[in-house]
Amino acid sequence: MKTILSTLFIAALLASCSGSDSKPGTSAAAGRAIDSTSFTSVEWIDSALNLGKVMEGAQVEVIWRFRNTGNKPLVIEKAQAGCGCTVAEKPEAPVAPGAEGRIRATFNSEGRPGTQHKNVMVQANTKPNTLHELTFDVEVGTQ
Numbered sequence: 001m002k003t004i005l006s007t008l009f010i011a012a013l014l015a016s017c018s019g020s021d022s023k024p025g026t027s028a029a030a031g032r033a034i035d036s037t038s039f040t041s042v043e044w045i046d047s048a049l050n051l052g053k054v055m056e057g058a059q060v061e062v063i064w065r066f067r068n069t070g071n072k073p074l075v076i077e078k079a080q081a082g083c084g085c086t087v088a089e090k091p092e093a094p095v096a097p098g099a100e101g102r103i104r105a106t107f108n109s110e111g112r113p114g115t116q117h118k119n120v121m122v123q124a125n126t127k128p129n130t131l132h133e134l135t136f137d138v139e140v141g142t143q
Helices: 002-018
Strands: 042-044 048-055 059-068 076-081 086-089 100-108 114-124 132-141
Touching: 002 048, 048 059, 059 114, 059 132, 076 086, 076 100, 086 114, 100 132
Parallel strands: 048 132
Antiparallel strands: 042 059, 059 100, 076 114, 086 100, 114 132
């Protein structure tokens, strides 16, 4: 009898852990409530860049510009590169309505000869609350 009760208890515990903890009005990815009153809008001045040719081993700086086209401060919550060869940086301070900002990244071309197509995904307090994809292309030449 103890074995059956123990088994049922463990099964119930595991079932409760496997479900989603998100509640209505929360973002499962961020694990926090979505405040739709703080949504704004963004215009990407250059979301897709072609950096031309670089020599293998070069550290290439990439800058995407954007403008807050809404009436609330724009908060860049996350800027995540699609691979380990690119490191993205987001602005730490909110961007005021009408102001411009930048997302910066550094691409390490070491060991990556040929045509490279890379991306950075940006999460912000924009409506709709979707990820914004920024891309760049670069041709890495060998010596």
